[in-house]
Amino acid sequence: MEMPSVYFDRAVTQMSQLPGVGRKTAMRLVLHLLRRERSDVELLANSLTDLVENVRYCRVCHNLCDGDVCSVCSSPSRDKALVCVVEDVQDVMAIESTQSYSGVYHVLGGIISPIDGVGPQDLEIDSLVARVREGGVREVVFALSATLEGDTTCFYIFRRLAGLDVRVTTIARGVAQNERLEYTDEVTLGRSIVDRRPFKG
């Protein structure tokens, strides 16, 4: 498709590099931007430049942050001896929004997945082991996806932590809130029976 403007063409090409954005969607987005106020588009462009110039990863847990150490790691009210292992920063945000966790995090930056060519050396596993080895960590909680890759990653880290004086736990799996038993898959239902807990009336 011949483009009426080199600037339009360039913007479409750049937008179509975004994941899930094809050339037609990119064109629609750019046409939308052309209809917006010029200052609005400059705000968007500047926010992206500021993003790559200013966002850092926490030296301790590899969560996103603006400085050297993230807000969770630097908070005096968080329990530094309780470390939750997550795949990426979105998981940190998801757990934070539950307001049910008072410990700190360790962001792996991915999950072991041979099919995607991601091995243990591509993830922040050595730094987790070092963190535990340095002492002061009482418990490591796995909060990884309930998938084959998640289980593999948990198992690999568990073995790496063997012999160190740390408790290793994993978040509970079971029937989700508001989920009907008849629609729960067999593995989940079976596991939720095995992992049954005392009923608090």
Place this chain on the structure above:
Amino acid sequence: MEMPSVYFDRAVTQMSQLPGVGRKTAMRLVLHLLRRERSDVELLANSLTDLVENVRYCRVCHNLCDGDVCSVCSSPSRDKALVCVVEDVQDVMAIESTQSYSGVYHVLGGIISPIDGVGPQDLEIDSLVARVREGGVREVVFALSATLEGDTTCFYIFRRLAGLDVRVTTIARGVAQNERLEYTDEVTLGRSIVDRRPFKG
């Protein structure tokens, strides 16, 4: 959801202003950008700034262009007496990519749609009438969507052009290429019978 970085938060907020991009998608896009090379993100940001600073609308047909008059209107090989009326610049690109049209365009910038509050005064209809009134236009071809809004817009413009010395046509409607008759809707099929053409064996 508490944000770990003000710059991250700002970029997510800006991206979520794009049409069809919710907050979760925006977060996914921004995390993707953080994994890209810094120079790639700067290319994207600059392409958007350049876009709003440089893209103009053609003085004659309101198509996108980088200068004062678009590449179609300024081409010596195009028939300036044949004017195709389209809803927006995407339609120009679609028709151009067919390589079946040698005339010029007139981009309305929308379509008459009372439900969306778009009336004739919001569109480039006065400028089309003026363009025809000035002379030199032999034929106006409507290439608008085959919808109620498209038909309304065609009819409105047709009445505005009444009395002027210009031929008014509309693109053919009928059975699409590779479409099976049994799946063609009744209105289209009926119209394609009424509008039948001599068969060229």
